[in-house]
Amino acid sequence: MNAFIQTQALKKTYQLGDQRVEALRGIELTIAQSDFVVFMGHSGSGKTTLISTIGGLTRPTEGSVSIEGTDIWRLNDRELSAFRNRKIGFMFQSFSLLPSLNVLQNVVMPVIFRKNGKREKTDAIRERALSLLAGLEMKKKIDAHPSELSGGEQRRVAIARALINEPDIILADEPTGELDIRTEREVIEIFRAINSQYRKTIIVVSHSLSWLESAKTVIIMKDGLMHLDVPDPVEALMGRACRP
Amino acid sequence: MKILRLAVLDLVRRPKKNGLLVFAIVISVALLTSLTIVSNSATSSILEVVSKTGHTLTIRPVITAGIDEADKSALQNLTISEVVFGKYIPESAVPQISRIYNKAIREGWERKGGLVSNPGIPVISIEPPTWAPRLYTKAVVDGHEAIVTGIDVNKEYFVRFWWNLSSGEWPADVDVKNVNTRIDAMYVMGAGGQVTVEKPRYRVDEEGKAVYDEKRRNSAGDSDQVARDFAYAHGAGDENKDVAYLGGAYASARGLKVGDTVTVESRRFRIGGVLEETNSADDYMVFIPLIIAQHMFHREGYISLLSVRAMCPNCPVGDAMVELNRNITGITAVSQLDVAGVQFDFFNMLYRFLLAVVIATIAVGIFSIFNIVAGSLYVRVREIGLLKAVGASRFQLFRIFLYEHLIIGAFAGIGGFVAGVGMAYVLNSLLGIGSVVRIVPSVLWYALALGILSSLFAIYYPAYRLSGIKITDTFRTQWEV
Incomplete structure (x- = not known):
C-alpha cells in the first residue's frame, strides 16, 4: 500500500495524578491517499488520541507520524500550524464554529491563518466558500450565526470550513454525535461524496455503527492498541476478542 | 476577512465583559489624567503669576x-x-x-x-x-x-x-x-x-x-x-x-x-x-x-x-x-515671585502626594484588570483550541488578543481622558486651587498611551499562556484519553 499517512511505534502516555495511562501503545499504521478510515472503539480506547496525534494536535510520547513523507512532530509550532492549515481539515463534535462569526465567516476563517492567504483574492475565497455551502445546501443561511442553526446545519458548515483550504486530509471526531438518525445519514453521505468526488483522505472517529457501511477501512481501537481486518466489528465492539 | 476583523467581531460579541474592562481602565486613566490636568493648570497659573508679576513688588500697610x-x-x-x-x-x-x-x-x-x-x-x-x-x-x-x-x-x-x-x-x-x-x-x-x-x-x-x-x-x-x-x-x-x-x-x-x-x-x-x-x-x-x-x-x-x-x-x-x-x-513689601514660589512648592508637594496615591490606585486597578482579562480569556479556551486546530499559530493567536486589547485600550484611553477632564474640573473646585483648568493636547496622547499600555500589560501574560496551550487541553471535556 502506498503510504500517505504512516505512524511508527506511536506511543502516548498520560500522567493522571499518580496513575500512568498508556493511551497509545506502539501504533503502526499506514493509510493510503483517498482512503476512508473509521476508528471505532469504546471510550478510553485511544482512538481520539490517535487521530489528534496524526492531526498534529497531540504530541506523542514516542514514535513518529509521517504525512506525505513529512515527520510532522519534527516541525516547530509555526511550521506545524501552517501544515495543519494547509493539509488537514478538522471537524469536531461540538464547538465547531465560532459564535461571533456568521456562516460564511466561519467557513473562510481558516484562510486568514494561511501563510499565503493574502495572495488569494478575497472574491475567489468567497466564491469557493459559497460553492461549498451551495453543495451542502447551506447557501441560504450564509448570514446566520451558529446559534441560529440546527445541529445538522452546524455540521455542514463545519464540513465546508474543513474543506475551504482544500486539504488532503479530513479528520473528524464524532462528526455525527448527538445527531438524529436521518441527519446522521446525511452527514455520512456528505463524507462519502467528499471521499469519492474530491479524493480526500478521510479519517473519522465515531461510536456510531452507521459509519461501517461507508468506510473503506474500519479500525477497532482497544486499550491503546489497533485491531485491523476485524471480520465482525460489531462483535468486536460488543466485547468479543479481536485479533491485534 | 483578516485577523483584525476577527478580533473586532469577537470584541463586539462580548459587550458586557469588554465594557467592564474598558470601565476599569477608564478609572485608572481618568485618575491620572485629572491629576495631570489639575497639576498642569495650577503650575501654569503659578507660572503665569510669575511671568506677570515676577519683577513686581507690592507694598502695602502692615x-x-x-x-x-x-x-x-x-x-x-x-x-x-x-x-x-x-x-x-x-x-x-x-x-x-x-x-x-x-x-x-x-x-x-x-x-x-x-x-x-x-x-x-x-x-x-x-x-x-x-x-x-x-x-x-x-x-x-x-x-x-x-x-x-x-x-x-x-x-x-x-x-x-x-x-x-x-x-x-x-x-x-x-x-x-x-x-x-x-x-x-x-x-x-x-x-x-x-x-x-x-x-x-x-x-x-x-x-x-x-x-x-x-x-x-x-x-x-x-x-x-x-x-x-x-x-x-x-x-x-x-x-x-x-x-x-x-x-x-x-x-x-x-x-x-x-x-x-x-x-x-x-x-x-x-x-x-x-x-x-x-x-x-x-x-x-x-x-x-x-x-x-x-x-x-x-x-x-x-x-x-x-x-x-x-x-x-x-x-x-x-x-x-x-x-x-x-x-x-508700617509697610510690608511682598515679592510676587516669592509668593508664587511658596505656592509652587506647596502645590508640588501636594501633587507628589496625590501622584503616589494615584499610582498605588492604578497598580491595584491593573491587577483587577488582569483578573478580568484572565477570566475572560480562560472561558475562551475552547475557541482558542478551535483556532489552533484550523491552523492559527501561537503568534497569530497572540495577534488576535493584541488587536482586541489595543482597541479596548484606545477606547479606554479616550474615555479616561474625557472622564479625567470632568474630574479635573471637580478636583480643581474641591481642592480650591482656583486656577483655570487648562487642557493640554499632549495629555490626550498620554491618556491614550496609558490606556493601551494598561490593557496590553493586563493581557500579555494570560495571552502568552493561552496561546501556548495544548489543543487537546482546550477540548478536555470532549477529547478523551
Missing part, C-alpha cells in the same frame, strides 16, 4: 492689632489677595521707599556681576522702575456695595502689562503705541565684560546705542520722579476724571458696557473700558482716577497699595523686598 476703631469695621484684610481696606501708606513715605528700593536693586545687580547705569557704556543700562499706587475702598455703586479702586491709569497700565481691554479705549494720554509694555529689551554686561542681549526692550539707533524715551531717560535713577509722578497723577487727565474702568467679571455680572454710567456714592462715571478677565481680584473691581477716589473718600495723600515693576529681567526684586521690610516700619 496689618496690626492697633487699628483705628473707626477703620476696624471697614477692615477686611487680605480677603482678596493683596486687597487691604482700612490701612494706608502716606504718599510722603514714597520717596523714602523709592530710594531704598533703587539702592537695593543697584547693589543686587552689582553683586550678581551686572553693571548698572555705567556712564560711558551706553549699552549697559537699567530702566527706572514704574510705581503704580492704588487706593482701595468699599463703596456703594449703583446701590450695591463694591470694591472701588483709585488708580493712575498710566502707571497701572504700565505695571500690569497683562491688562487688556475687552471693549472700550484707554485714555488718550496712555502711551500705548510707543511704549512696549512688555519687557523685551535689555543690554547687559556680565562680570567678565561680555555683553549679552536679554529681550531688548528698546530700539537701537544707528550708532548701536539704546534709544530711550527722553522724558523717562531724564528721570532714570531720580527718586524725586516718584513725587512728580504723583503730582502728575493728581493733576493730569482732567478730561478723564469722570471715566471708570470695570473688571471683566464685575461688568459681566452687572451687564454693564462701555458708554454706560455707574454712580459711585453720588458721583457719576462714564464707563471708558472693560478689562479682560485676569483671574485676579481686579476682575471684580471698579477703577476710578486715584485723585478722585482720594477726594471722594477723604483719603487725600494716602494710598492702599504701591506696585513697583522693575524694568529689567531677573532684577533682584527679592533684595529690594528684604531691604524695604528691614528699613521701613
Whole structure:
C-alpha cells in the first residue's frame, strides 16, 4: 500500500495524578491517499488520541507520524500550524464554529491563518466558500450565526470550513454525535461524496455503527492498541476478542 | 476577512465583559489624567503669576492689632489677595521707599556681576522702575456695595502689562503705541565684560546705542520722579476724571458696557473700558482716577497699595523686598515671585502626594484588570483550541488578543481622558486651587498611551499562556484519553 499517512511505534502516555495511562501503545499504521478510515472503539480506547496525534494536535510520547513523507512532530509550532492549515481539515463534535462569526465567516476563517492567504483574492475565497455551502445546501443561511442553526446545519458548515483550504486530509471526531438518525445519514453521505468526488483522505472517529457501511477501512481501537481486518466489528465492539 | 476583523467581531460579541474592562481602565486613566490636568493648570497659573508679576513688588500697610476703631469695621484684610481696606501708606513715605528700593536693586545687580547705569557704556543700562499706587475702598455703586479702586491709569497700565481691554479705549494720554509694555529689551554686561542681549526692550539707533524715551531717560535713577509722578497723577487727565474702568467679571455680572454710567456714592462715571478677565481680584473691581477716589473718600495723600515693576529681567526684586521690610516700619513689601514660589512648592508637594496615591490606585486597578482579562480569556479556551486546530499559530493567536486589547485600550484611553477632564474640573473646585483648568493636547496622547499600555500589560501574560496551550487541553471535556 502506498503510504500517505504512516505512524511508527506511536506511543502516548498520560500522567493522571499518580496513575500512568498508556493511551497509545506502539501504533503502526499506514493509510493510503483517498482512503476512508473509521476508528471505532469504546471510550478510553485511544482512538481520539490517535487521530489528534496524526492531526498534529497531540504530541506523542514516542514514535513518529509521517504525512506525505513529512515527520510532522519534527516541525516547530509555526511550521506545524501552517501544515495543519494547509493539509488537514478538522471537524469536531461540538464547538465547531465560532459564535461571533456568521456562516460564511466561519467557513473562510481558516484562510486568514494561511501563510499565503493574502495572495488569494478575497472574491475567489468567497466564491469557493459559497460553492461549498451551495453543495451542502447551506447557501441560504450564509448570514446566520451558529446559534441560529440546527445541529445538522452546524455540521455542514463545519464540513465546508474543513474543506475551504482544500486539504488532503479530513479528520473528524464524532462528526455525527448527538445527531438524529436521518441527519446522521446525511452527514455520512456528505463524507462519502467528499471521499469519492474530491479524493480526500478521510479519517473519522465515531461510536456510531452507521459509519461501517461507508468506510473503506474500519479500525477497532482497544486499550491503546489497533485491531485491523476485524471480520465482525460489531462483535468486536460488543466485547468479543479481536485479533491485534 | 483578516485577523483584525476577527478580533473586532469577537470584541463586539462580548459587550458586557469588554465594557467592564474598558470601565476599569477608564478609572485608572481618568485618575491620572485629572491629576495631570489639575497639576498642569495650577503650575501654569503659578507660572503665569510669575511671568506677570515676577519683577513686581507690592507694598502695602502692615496689618496690626492697633487699628483705628473707626477703620476696624471697614477692615477686611487680605480677603482678596493683596486687597487691604482700612490701612494706608502716606504718599510722603514714597520717596523714602523709592530710594531704598533703587539702592537695593543697584547693589543686587552689582553683586550678581551686572553693571548698572555705567556712564560711558551706553549699552549697559537699567530702566527706572514704574510705581503704580492704588487706593482701595468699599463703596456703594449703583446701590450695591463694591470694591472701588483709585488708580493712575498710566502707571497701572504700565505695571500690569497683562491688562487688556475687552471693549472700550484707554485714555488718550496712555502711551500705548510707543511704549512696549512688555519687557523685551535689555543690554547687559556680565562680570567678565561680555555683553549679552536679554529681550531688548528698546530700539537701537544707528550708532548701536539704546534709544530711550527722553522724558523717562531724564528721570532714570531720580527718586524725586516718584513725587512728580504723583503730582502728575493728581493733576493730569482732567478730561478723564469722570471715566471708570470695570473688571471683566464685575461688568459681566452687572451687564454693564462701555458708554454706560455707574454712580459711585453720588458721583457719576462714564464707563471708558472693560478689562479682560485676569483671574485676579481686579476682575471684580471698579477703577476710578486715584485723585478722585482720594477726594471722594477723604483719603487725600494716602494710598492702599504701591506696585513697583522693575524694568529689567531677573532684577533682584527679592533684595529690594528684604531691604524695604528691614528699613521701613508700617509697610510690608511682598515679592510676587516669592509668593508664587511658596505656592509652587506647596502645590508640588501636594501633587507628589496625590501622584503616589494615584499610582498605588492604578497598580491595584491593573491587577483587577488582569483578573478580568484572565477570566475572560480562560472561558475562551475552547475557541482558542478551535483556532489552533484550523491552523492559527501561537503568534497569530497572540495577534488576535493584541488587536482586541489595543482597541479596548484606545477606547479606554479616550474615555479616561474625557472622564479625567470632568474630574479635573471637580478636583480643581474641591481642592480650591482656583486656577483655570487648562487642557493640554499632549495629555490626550498620554491618556491614550496609558490606556493601551494598561490593557496590553493586563493581557500579555494570560495571552502568552493561552496561546501556548495544548489543543487537546482546550477540548478536555470532549477529547478523551
